[in-house]
Amino acid sequence: xxxxxxxxxxxxxxxxxxxxxxxxxxxxxxxxxxxxxxxxxxxxxxxxxxxxxxxxxxxxxxxxxxxxxxxxxxxxxxxxxxxxxxxxxxxxxxxxxxxxxxxxxxxxxxxxxxxxxxxxxxxxxxxxxxxxxxxxxxxxxxxxxxxxxxxxxxxxxxxxxxxxxxxxxxxxxxxxxxxxxxxxxxxxxxxxxxxxxxxxxxxxxxxxxxxxxxxxxxxxxxxxxxxxxxxxxxxxxxxxxxxxxxxxxxxxxxxxxxxxxxxxxxxxxxxxxxxxxxxxxxxxxxxxxxxxxxxxxxxxxxxxxxxxxxxxxxxxxxxxxxxxxxxxxxxxxxxxxxxxxxxxxxxxxxxxxxxxxxxxxxxxxxxxxxxxxxxxxxxxxxxxxxxxxxxxxxxxxxxxxxxxxxxxxxxxxxxxxxxxxxxxxxxxxxxxxxxxxxxxxxxxxxxxxxxxxxxxxxxxxxxxxxxxxxxxxxxxxxxxxxxxxxxxxxxxxxxxxxxxxxxxxxxxxxxxxxxxxxxxxxxxxxxxxxxxxxxxxxxxxxxxxxxxxxxxxxxxxxxxxxxxxxxxxxxxxxxxxxxxxxxxxxxxxxxxxxxxxxxxxxxxxxxxxxxxxxxxxxxxxxxxxxxxxxxxxxxxxxxxxxxxxxxxxxxxxxxxxxxxxxxxxxxxxxxxxxxxxxxxxxxxxxxxxxxxxxxxxxxxxxxxxxxxxxxxxxxxxxxxxxxxxxxxx
Ligand code: NOJ
Numbered sequence: 001x002x003x004x005x006x007x008x009x010x011x012x013x014x015x016x017x018x019x020x021x022x023x024x025x026x027x028x029x030x031x032x033x034x035x036x037x038x039x040x041x042x043x044x045x046x047x048x049x050x051x052x053x054x055x056x057x058x059x060x061x062x063x064x065x066x067x068x069x070x071x072x073x074x075x076x077x078x079x080x081x082x083x084x085x086x087x088x089x090x091x092x093x094x095x096x097x098x099x100x101x102x103x104x105x106x107x108x109x110x111x112x113x114x115x116x117x118x119x120x121x122x123x124x125x126x127x128x129x130x131x132x133x134x135x136x137x138x139x140x141x142x143x144x145x146x147x148x149x150x151x152x153x154x155x156x157x158x159x160x161x162x163x164x165x166x167x168x169x170x171x172x173x174x175x176x177x178x179x180x181x182x183x184x185x186x187x188x189x190x191x192x193x194x195x196x197x198x199x200x201x202x203x204x205x206x207x208x209x210x211x212x213x214x215x216x217x218x219x220x221x222x223x224x225x226x227x228x229x230x231x232x233x234x235x236x237x238x239x240x241x242x243x244x245x246x247x248x249x250x251x252x253x254x255x256x257x258x259x260x261x262x263x264x265x266x267x268x269x270x271x272x273x274x275x276x277x278x279x280x281x282x283x284x285x286x287x288x289x290x291x292x293x294x295x296x297x298x299x300x301x302x303x304x305x306x307x308x309x310x311x312x313x314x315x316x317x318x319x320x321x322x323x324x325x326x327x328x329x330x331x332x333x334x335x336x337x338x339x340x341x342x343x344x345x346x347x348x349x350x351x352x353x354x355x356x357x358x359x360x361x362x363x364x365x366x367x368x369x370x371x372x373x374x375x376x377x378x379x380x381x382x383x384x385x386x387x388x389x390x391x392x393x394x395x396x397x398x399x400x401x402x403x404x405x406x407x408x409x410x411x412x413x414x415x416x417x418x419x420x421x422x423x424x425x426x427x428x429x430x431x432x433x434x435x436x437x438x439x440x441x442x443x444x445x446x447x448x449x450x451x452x453x454x455x456x457x458x459x460x461x462x463x464x465x466x467x468x469x470x471x472x473x474x475x476x477x478x479x480x481x482x483x484x485x486x487x488x489x490x491x492x493x494x495x496x497x498x499x500x501x502x503x504x505x506x507x508x509x510x511x512x513x514x515x516x517x518x519x520x521x522x523x524x525x526x527x528x529x530x531x532x533x534x535x536x537x538x539x540x541x542x543x544x545x546x547x548x549x550x551x552x553x554x555x556x557x558x559x560x561x562x563x564x565x566x567x568x569x570x571x572x573x574x575x576x577x578x579x580x581x582x583x584x585x586x587x588x589x590x591x592x593x594x595x596x597x598x599x600x601x602x603x604x605x606x607x608x609x610x611x612x613x614x615x616x617x618x619x620x621x622x623x624x625x626x627x628x629x630x631x632x633x634x635x636x637x638x639x640x641x642x643x644x645x646x647x648x649x650x651x652x653x654x655x656x657x658x659x660x661x662x663x664x665x666x667x668x669x670x671x672x673x674x675x676x677x678x679x680x681x682x683x684x685x686x687x688x689x690x691x692x693x694x695x696x697x698x699x700x701x702x703x704x705x706x707x708x709x710x711x712x713x714x715x716x717x718x719x720x721x722x723x724x725x726x727x728x729x
Pocket of ligand 1: 056086130183262263482
């Protein structure tokens, strides 16, 4: 439909129809099998169901076709209903959870993964996904860290932008693509104490420098939607904040698409103490610029009244409705309301999709320790022990359209590689401690004690038989994701007991950690000969893990987030501001900024990760000592694969602005390159440094660079390398 026709349509719509385009209701209102939480089926009145502009949480072309057919018949202007879904790290083929994708340091792979997700979801009738989550996250207590790509603004920016590109492709009318929704605007990841939905207190410069960056970069890729966040920022709930939504999102970022609230967030303005009732909440949501009210009922209940009374102007309403109509039009829904709904069966997982997922898993695994080169595994007696050894539950709580049945477990993949005669498996213990609280409630097992005694006996027998134990432990997928904040980052006690008992057998231990968040691994590090983070790897988890531990592929993932010694260090991030009393490298340490009982830095820092081969960095240099505007300096380093196997290395560039009108972080990631190298190969890796990369939110509240001295590291983690120096004129 052309723009004129769209405007004519808008002018022809009744006030009620217009308001309802801004209303989203749960899919359970249309289909009782919907995978969503929240309000019960049957709460929306008939009129809302007939006219609501969009719904969420349902998929499947036959199912959606039926709903769309009925809906279109009833709708006075035959405006199609839009179907949205959380396709977070896979629809049918489930990729590693977003934090694992961050660990790949490979935006191209992430873009391809998003395109695969879009293709599968589109073929299942889905029009839009609520992804990417561009929230910066520095606190492992917050369970949604699993849905982020980590703690770094640059890495997050690359990944969020790549996801938008992958989902949307070049042309949204292409039936293999879907709308992206950048969320949760803004600073949802900064929740105080890591407690989900909690307030955030951020100075404007920290907000702008760190928390807003990845949303901004993703928005440059023109996503169809942005979602508000649940939290308040400096006392104003994001969903009601005109500063965030009007000034920053619309004016500064130039966002032209649809702004949708998070689930119920307009109504939650009342709980925040920011709106007195639902009507007031609807007014505050509209005034802030929220176009679609996701499931709170405030717009459907009160927006019409507010327009009639003049509290919300017709212009304001029309602008919002037109944005929604445009979004539907961009997808070609007016020409084909049954887009993606012509298939008789669900999309199938393809060989190509599996391969892509398998490579993504292999690229996401982070090898933290490999004492005595115990990995890759030798072809001897290997025992796969632990609650993650023989489970298909390898995807996160945000992959509900993917089915566990399609997942390849570690054990299944191990059988393919080593054959049944050479390997054994045992669960070793339960996944949970007795009465562990998860997002799905309390896990209580009546015979927990006896069951664990039996499992341990079995595991120890299996370990006695083996040369090496591959211990597959970690945090269940119901313990990360939404509403899973924790004050402990320890593995379940029953799992720690298992590793301690196995250690007593004297066998080599290769520990694989499956997790959606950083955990405390000091004890596990001491007990393990090799230690690797496998995240929540998804459908091809087993294959990807086996590709790496068998030596078919060398591990190449890097930590996208700091792993602390102890939870007491959280929030923890490498790009901290300096202090007036920095802790010196060598003592005395008294009266310096430090913990008495712990290191300041991470146990495993951001950017860290080992390979089976070794890389040497030498001849690091800058092409000039001075930089001026419109010029660039080249920072380069020679890298050599000095080991015996092929491997990938992620060369990282960090910069520090030594003196500024505001304090600047001790280091900031300014670039990275992941390259694959044969043994003995050498190459020069270079980065351009330009003046614009040195800009920050100055004391004068402007994005500017300031003349002075800068330090540069070209190295292999956020704590590595020796600094070079240049100055900005
Ligand atoms: C609430 C979550 O915060 C958000 O990320 C998600 O997209 C919506 N629910 C819809 O399911």
